[in-house]
Amino acid sequence: MNEIEDSHSRKPFRIAIVGGGLGGLALAIGLIRHGIGVHIYEAAATFSEIGAGVAFGPNSVRALGPTDESTLRGYKKHATFNEGPKRQHTFLSLRYGMGSCNGNGKSFSFSKALVSVGEFPGEESGVNDVRLHFIDRSTATASAIVGCDSIKSKTREAILGNIEHGEFINIVAVRRKNGATWEDGQWVVPSTKDEMLRDFGSWHPAVTNLLSHSLAQEEWALFDLQHSAKYYKGTVYLLGDSAHASTPHIGASAGMAMEDAFLLSSLAGAIRDQTELEKAFRAFNAVRRPRTQTVVEYSMLSGFAYEFMKDDVGDDFSRLQADISARFEWLWHEDLEAQLLKARKLMG
Numbered sequence: 001m002n003e004i005e006d007s008h009s010r011k012p013f014r015i016a017i018v019g020g021g022l023g024g025l026a027l028a029i030g031l032i033r034h035g036i037g038v039h040i041y042e043a044a045a046t047f048s049e050i051g052a053g054v055a056f057g058p059n060s061v062r063a064l065g066p067t068d069e070s071t072l073r074g075y076k077k078h079a080t081f082n083e084g085p086k087r088q089h090t091f092l093s094l095r096y097g098m099g100s101c102n103g104n105g106k107s108f109s110f111s112k113a114l115v116s117v118g119e120f121p122g123e124e125s126g127v128n129d130v131r132l133h134f135i136d137r138s139t140a141t142a143s144a145i146v147g148c149d150s151i152k153s154k155t156r157e158a159i160l161g162n163i164e165h166g167e168f169i170n171i172v173a174v175r176r177k178n179g180a181t182w183e184d185g186q187w188v189v190p191s192t193k194d195e196m197l198r199d200f201g202s203w204h205p206a207v208t209n210l211l212s213h214s215l216a217q218e219e220w221a222l223f224d225l226q227h228s229a230k231y232y233k234g235t236v237y238l239l240g241d242s243a244h245a246s247t248p249h250i251g252a253s254a255g256m257a258m259e260d261a262f263l264l265s266s267l268a269g270a271i272r273d274q275t276e277l278e279k280a281f282r283a284f285n286a287v288r289r290p291r292t293q294t295v296v297e298y299s300m301l302s303g304f305a306y307e308f309m310k311d312d313v314g315d316d317f318s319r320l321q322a323d324i325s326a327r328f329e330w331l332w333h334e335d336l337e338a339q340l341l342k343a344r345k346l347m348g
């Protein structure tokens with residue numbers, strides 16, 4: 001897939017979209033719906049899935065419907081939601097993951113809660129013995145185990161597997177390297193499981209155990225674009241990550257691209273000819289810059305909070321929850337129709 005062209009234009013101008021990623025495609029769908037001809041130029045030869053899954057907050061989902069009803073239907077068909085009624089409305093759960101070895105954590109003494117069970121060849125018996133791994137990182141061996149650990153039995157998992165699991169787990173493990181700069185020209189570089197386990201070696205066994213099953217062989221750099229420049233010059237406009245990439249800590253970047261696509265396609269749909277395009281871009285910039293740059297900042301702040309690096313919050317869970325929730329409240333409860341109205345007024 002290098003080029004896609006829609007030839008059913010009803011407007012006397014055409015828009016070239018460079019990049020057929022999430023934002024480019026959403027914009028193309030919106031513009032076509034408004035009768036605007038588009039041509040997508042994409043560097044990659046084919047569509048493929050990259051990295052971990054993309055989480056869509058309520059604001060992102062709300063932006064899909066008005067852009068095009070079929071996009072929302074497609075999203076609902078393919079999206080994976082939290083399992084079980086108890087977690088239906090959960091976007092984020094916080095758990096302490098490590099001790100205080102880097103000065104930002106919290107120390108815990110754990111009980112002998114069983115985490116996992118493994119078999120190994122017994123030296124004397126000639127049959128397999130079992131090794132028990134506990135939450136406090138200690139291990140024990142025995143000839144056999146009898147699981148009497150009730151309804152949420154960990155022992156049962158050794159027999160049946162974790163019956164609560166989906167088939168696939170996406171893990172994004174983020175490690176801040178203070179003072180370090182990213183020197184590599186590539187932002188995704190090869191890595192190994194050993195390197196990853198070294199980076200997270202001091203974490204809770206439940207985390208390291210999960211990571212040890214990972215198939216990941218890559219390390220990603222996290223960049224963001226916090227700046228005060230306009231998102232357009234003349235009739236060249238930036239949408240999505242090219243304008244306002246943010247770190248992944250509030251799962252908002254794709255949603256911003258969806259919101260951008262809805263607003264820009266709606267504004268472009270309201271203009272008569274090419275001479276009005278710059279006016280639309282100017283109005284779009286005026287309503288989108290403040291929100292998207294705040295997202296970049298909020299995402300960075302949430303990253304600090306997750307790592308107990310926010311001075312006003314530290315590792316106090318109730319403060320953390322309030323601090324993080326306040327940013328999600330702001331992010332999710334945006335009135336896109338009001339933004340559109342404002343931009344239309346600015347266009348005059």
Ligand SMILES: Cc1cc2nc3c(=O)[nH]c(=O)nc-3n(C[C@H](O)[C@H](O)[C@H](O)COP(=O)(O)OP(=O)(O)OC[C@H]3O[C@@H](n4cnc5c(N)ncnc54)[C@H](O)[C@@H]3O)c2cc1C
Pocket residue numbers: 018019020021022023024025041042043044050051052053054055056239240241242248250251252253254255256257
């Ligand atoms: C691992 C990972 C996890 C993420 N998780 C989340 C999440 O949970 N929630 C969330 O909201 N966001 C998430 N994001 C961010 C989200 O994927 C992006 O914000 C979103 O894809 C931005 O859309 P975009 O169209 O701007 O860029 P992309 O989707 O990155 O698309 C850009 C496209 O442009 C093409 N391209 C690049 N250069 C050129 C060129 N010179 N010429 C032609 N084509 C070109 C690329 O091949 C690509 O197809 C995640 C990102 C990653 C990498």
